[in-house]
Amino acid sequence: MHDLHIGGLAAWALKRGGSLHPVLLPQSVLGNETGIMNPSIFSYKGKILLNIRHINYILYHSEGKKFPHQWGPLVYIHPENDVTLTTHNVMCELDAGLNLKSAQRIDMALDTGKPTWNFIGLEDARLFEWDDKLYLCGVRRDCYDSKGTGRMELCHIEFVDGQWTEISRHPIPAPNGDGSFCEKNWMPVIDMPYHFVKWCNPTQVIKFDIEEGTTVDAFVEEGERKPFGRDFRGGSQVIRINDQQRMAFIHETNLLRDPFGRKDGEYSHRIVIWDNDWNLIHASHNFHFMGTYYDHVTNTDYGIEFVTGMTVHPDNGDILISFGWQDNASFILRMPQKTFLDFLMDNR
Amino acid sequence: MKFPNMKLLNDVILDYSNPDKIYKLAREYDRLQQGSAAFGFYLRAADMSPGKTIKDQWLQYKCMILSSFIYERNGNRGQSVEGLLKIAIDTLPDRPEAYYFLAKYKQDKDDWRECLMYAKIGLSCNTSLDNSWFTDNDVGYPGDDELRLIYARAKWKTNGRDDSKNLAFDLKYKRKVSPEVDRGATALLAEHGYPSTLAYVRNEFDRFKYAFTGLEDIEKNYSRHFQDMFVLSVLDGKRDGTFVELGCGHPELYNNTLLLEEEFGWRGISLDNSERMCHIFSRQRNTNIICADAATVDYKVMFKQNCLEQHIDFLRINAERASVEALSRIPFDKYEFSVIQFQHNAVWWGPEFREESRKILTKIGYVLLVSDVSTDEKSNYEDWWVHPMHAKRKIVMKSVGKHNFAWDYIMEKQK
Numbered sequence: 077m078h079d080l081h082i083g084g085l086a087a088w089a090l091k092r093g094g095s096l097h098p099v100l101l102p103q104s105v106l107g108n109e110t111g112i113m114n115p116s117i118f119s120y121k122g123k124i125l126l127n128i129r130h131i132n133y134i135l136y137h138s139e140g141k142k143f144p145h146q147w148g149p150l151v152y153i154h155p156e157n158d159v160t161l162t163t164h165n166v167m168c169e170l171d172a173g174l175n176l177k178s179a180q181r182i183d184m185a186l187d188t189g190k191p192t193w194n195f196i197g198l199e200d201a202r203l204f205e206w207d208d209k210l211y212l213c214g215v216r217r218d219c220y221d222s223k224g225t226g227r228m229e230l231c232h233i234e235f236v237d238g239q240w241t242e243i244s245r246h247p248i249p250a251p252n253g254d255g256s257f258c259e260k261n262w263m264p265v266i267d268m269p270y271h272f273v274k275w276c277n278p279t280q281v282i283k284f285d286i287e288e289g290t291t292v293d294a295f296v297e298e299g300e301r302k303p304f305g306r307d308f309r310g311g312s313q314v315i316r317i318n319d320q321q322r323m324a325f326i327h328e329t330n331l332l333r334d335p336f337g338r339k340d341g342e343y344s345h346r347i348v349i350w351d352n353d354w355n356l357i358h359a360s361h362n363f364h365f366m367g368t369y370y371d372h373v374t375n376t377d378y379g380i381e382f383v384t385g386m387t388v389h390p391d392n393g394d395i396l397i398s399f400g401w402q403d404n405a406s407f408i409l410r411m412p413q414k415t416f417l418d419f420l421m422d423n424r
Numbered sequence: 425m426k427f428p429n430m431k432l433l434n435d436v437i438l439d440y441s442n443p444d445k446i447y448k449l450a451r452e453y454d455r456l457q458q459g460s461a462a463f464g465f466y467l468r469a470a471d472m473s474p475g476k477t478i479k480d481q482w483l484q485y486k487c488m489i490l491s492s493f494i495y496e497r498n499g500n501r502g503q504s505v506e507g508l509l510k511i512a513i514d515t516l517p518d519r520p521e522a523y524y525f526l527a528k529y530k531q532d533k534d535d536w537r538e539c540l541m542y543a544k545i546g547l548s549c550n551t552s553l554d555n556s557w558f559t560d561n562d563v564g565y566p567g568d569d570e571l572r573l574i575y576a577r578a579k580w581k582t583n584g585r586d587d588s589k590n591l592a593f594d595l596k597y598k599r600k601v602s603p604e605v606d607r608g609a610t611a612l613l614a615e616h617g618y619p620s621t622l623a624y625v626r627n628e629f630d631r632f633k634y635a636f637t638g639l640e641d642i643e644k645n646y647s648r649h650f651q652d653m654f655v656l657s658v659l660d661g662k663r664d665g666t667f668v669e670l671g672c673g674h675p676e677l678y679n680n681t682l683l684l685e686e687e688f689g690w691r692g693i694s695l696d697n698s699e700r701m702c703h704i705f706s707r708q709r710n711t712n713i714i715c716a717d718a719a720t721v722d723y724k725v726m727f728k729q730n731c732l733e734q735h736i737d738f739l740r741i742n743a744e745r746a747s748v749e750a751l752s753r754i755p756f757d758k759y760e761f762s763v764i765q766f767q768h769n770a771v772w773w774g775p776e777f778r779e780e781s782r783k784i785l786t787k788i789g790y791v792l793l794v795s796d797v798s799t800d801e802k803s804n805y806e807d808w809w810v811h812p813m814h815a816k817r818k819i820v821m822k823s824v825g826k827h828n829f830a831w832d833y834i835m836e837k838q839k
Contacts, residue, residue: 086437096437098427100458108498109459134460134498140471143488146507155500176425367440369471402468405453405461 084364085345085409085419092415097174099128099406105166105179110134112166113400116385117408118203118313120210124170124390126398127203127212128406130181132162135403139369139378141334148338150380163197165212167233167240172391174408182212182233182240191218198229200261202384204313206269210234213272215260216247226258228272230286248272248284251291261310263324276308276326277301279354295354304359306330308348312386312397321357323349325383325397328362332376342368342377345399347420360420365399365409427456436465443473447483450490451562459494466491481515482558488512489522489563496529505529519558520549521565527574536581543575569601573608580616588612589619597831598628600838618800621648621678622831631836634820637661638688645683646676649797649830651808652683655738655763657820658793658810665737667692668727670718670750671767673701673742675708680740680765685711690737693730695721697743718743718750727759735760742767742806748780756788762814764790767806771798778807791815794833795824802827 086096101112111131118125133154138144145151152161168179184198201214209232217226230246250256251274262272262282271294274280278297285291308326317323326348332340345365349358368379385398395416397409411419427433432452435445450465470487473480492508495501506529512522523546530539547568572595580588595601595609624632624645632639634657645652659665665688667681672694676682684690695714696702702715712730714721718741727736739761743750747767764785768778782792791812796804804827815822823833 083437083440087440090434090437095430096433098433098453098461100425100427100456102425103457106458109457109494110498111460112458134463134495136467136504137464138467138471142475143467143470143484143511145504153495153498153501153504155498156502157500173426179425366437369468401461402464403460404464405458 084367086365086407087367088419089409089411089415092412092418094409094411094415097408097410099126099168099408100176101128101130101166101168101179102176105181106130111404112406113403114200114382114384115168115398115400115406115408116201116203116212116313117170117387117396117398118205118385119387119390119396120203120205122390124172124174124387124396125203125210126168126170126385126408127182127201128166128168128179129200129400130164130166131403132158132160133403135380137340137378137380137402140371141340141378144334148336148340149334149378150338150340160191160194160196163195163199165198165201167235170408172389174396174410180240182242184231184242186231186242186245189219192220192222193218193224195224195226198231200382200384201231202264202310202313204264204266206264206266211264213248213262213264215258217258224258226260228259228262230284246284246286246289248282249289249291251280251282251293261327263310263312263314263326265314265322267316267322273310273314273324275310276348276350276356277304277359279350279356281354297354297356302356302359304328304346308346308359312383314350315386315388317349320352321349322352323347325386327382330377332378340378342379343381344377345381345383349420358420365397365407366401428452441472443469443480443483446472447487450487454490454494459497463491463494466494475515485512485516485519485522486562488515489525492525502529502533518549520546520568520571521563523549524565524571524574525563527571527578531574531577536578539574540578540582543571543578546571547575566602566604569595569599569605570608573605573612576609576612580612584616586619586621589616592616593619593622597835598838613800618803620799622650624650624653624834628835631838633834633836638663642683642687646678647680647683648678649799650834651680651740651765653834654765654794654808654820655680655684656688658763658814659737660819661688662737663688663690665690666732666735667738667740668732668736668761669694669738669740669742671740671742671744671747672696672705672713675705681711681738682709684738685709692736692738693726693732697746717746719746719753721750721753723753724755724758727755732759734758735762737762738765739763740765740767744769745773745777748777748784751781751784760811761790762811764809765806766809769805770796771803771805782807785809791822792824793820793822794828796827797833798827798829801829804828 112128114129116127133152136145136151138149165182169177195217198214201212212231215226216229217224228248232243265271270284272282281295283294306328312325314324330342344362346362347360365381368377380402383399395411432449436449446469450462453462466487470484488508488511492505495504509522509526523542527539527542576588576591592609592612636657638661697717702713705713741747766781770778790809793810794808797806798804
């Protein structure tokens with residue numbers, strides 16, 4: 077496991093037959109070169125699809141604090157005449173070698189109203205298939221009120237007449253009275269349509285009635301939390317790995333403040349496995365994909381990474397994990413199944 | 425679309441704390457116009473660098489500058505662009521690049537005071553620092569001349585005076601510059617005009633076309649467009665010569681005889697119709713000053729009263745609209761002149777005075793050696809004549825029938 081502390085999972089995988097693949101977008105889509113982040117990969121009808129969050133800002137994150145922005149070590153640099161943080165979703169198709177074949181901004185055709193808050197668009201959307209339909213599910217905060225209340229939204233998308241288009245949109249109320257402020261990062265359970273793991277430790281599974289637009293708890297873990305210290309938040313899609321188990325990548329956050337009280341942070345990840353009864357039966361050590369800036373004085377890591385997708389390569393069965401780096405770049409980590417399993421075994 | 429150099433990425437993955445490798449990856453992303461990713465890696469490279477040696481600081485410095493370019497490409501993020509360049513300055517304050525890019529940024533924003541400040545500081549940097557880490561130019565610094573050009577523009581915008589013209593002139597005529605800088609300097613000169621004075625200074629010794637005895641001792645001259653230097657060239661640095669100057673103006677500023685008097689021991693008569701100027705002149709110069717209207721003077725009497733010999737070395741006439749009348753009054757039947765300079769101001773007044781003066785001087789045998797001497801490429805305002813004896817000696821080049829921009833006539837082109 078020493079490798080993980082030196083270079084993260086990417087280095088660990090690279091030394092064992094894996095590979096890391098940067099996602100590049102053509103200028104026609106990328107425009108003025110702002111961030112492309114939090115990609116969600118999904119194998120769909122033999123194709124490898126990837127949804128990327130394209131934002132109107134660049135995240136300025138001075139991990140080492142040697143060169144912080146005048147407004148802090150972690151700042152969203154958006155246009156000075158536009159305080160919104162705007163998200164567009166870009167649908168990409170990759171070839172078998174994980175190179176970009178095509179990229180197109182999804183026409184969110186149901187965006188008709190004027191945004192009521194300044195986080196605009198469907199954020200951190202996961203890509204998956206339920207009932208033979210392709211969905212994106214992410215958080216939207218621009219339409220519920222002027223305070224930033226956020227709800228998960230399920231969007232059916234299709235490729236129609238040469239254009240990726242939003243066909244229908246389904247806001248998902250929070251469970252138990254819809255009283256929360258902001259829901260985000262729910263993990264769709266691929267083999268259980270309309271079910272999400274809201275978070276784990278404790279695990280909470282939500283069932284969404286798409287016809288009625290209602291939610292109920294399908295499972296809520298009782299008893300003491302596992303001794304991992306922090307909440308486990310989504311995460312990739314939840315995929316079935318055998319008859320008995322499901323698996324997902326989750327993330328943990330360590331939100332920090334600099335000496336002036338300005339925000340900073342560190343994200344790390346784990347792989348978790350549930351049994352069929354949603355008992356959390358395994359959680360790997362927490363790890364980073366690329367690594368962090370490690371402050372030896374305070375024994376603190378700094379770094380922003382975020383995993384939002386995982387799938388199996390349709391040709392060779394390799395595990396493909398998509399993650400964003402510093403909100404500024406997108407990568408796909410390819411791991412041969414044996415390498416991936418070795419990693420899991422090492423992490424028991 | 426494929427990432428073309430996976431080795432760069434793999435090098436970083438396997439050595440995620442190595443600032444040099446991270447920097448190379450950032451450069452590759454930048455080249456591929458993937459600005460956000462490039463920025464992220466530039467910032468990490470800078471953060472990971474220890475910053476203890478010049479090599480470290482040079483890398484950090486470049487990262488900050490190259491990051492500022494990305495924010496500029498993003499558009500409308502001026503505070504971040506400035507902030508990054510200021511961090512670069514903090515990192516290596518003696519380097520000119522960040523000052524240049526800040527000056528350029530301020531120029532593009534029409535913020536000329538700050539542009540002036542950054543350009544000036546940048547020009548004061550010592551770019552010849554002997555350190556091999558400064559050998560690359562990843563940030564695309566176009567060189568000090570581009571900074572000088574921006575400084576010239578800022579100078580004009582902030583005070584609108586000769587400083588700017590001189591800077592632009594130096595770039596176009598005295599320095600070997602890139603085509604871009606040459607175009608910029610040319611545009612500045614076309615828009616604002618040429619300097620009012622093109623002075624000779626000692627460090628231009630090698631470029632002076634018509635070297636004469638004693639040239640090496642001259643620190644600077646005083647004439648506006650080398651009139652004094654031309655006289656000395658024709659007469660090979662003659663000592664103890666004589667002159668008559670009608671319309672002498674200020675005793676030092678733009679004066680055509682001060683150099684002759686001070687450095688070469690000439691004597692003579694100066695005349696001006698301004699009492700104030702004559703008063704100043706009389707207190708500063710040893711030369712006799714006569715306060716009179718050049719068009720009314722009896723020169724035969726004046727020359728006799730001042731004991732001038734029949735051969736006088738230099739006659740200069742710049743009596744504004746009285747110049748032709750003054751010229752017609754000169755007793756050429758009794759006195760001869762080696763060199764005559766006649767200011768006709770044809771560019772402003774039309775050809776009438778010029779043609780009249782040429783008739784007079786041609787008729788009595790003087791040779792027009794340099795016609796239509798100009799303040800720039802087109803503004804002709806005087807003729808330079810010589811006695812036939814000097815015309816035969818061909819000390820200086822004859823150039824007649826066109827405008828003669830004084831600088832081009834006197835100075836070799838920049839090699």
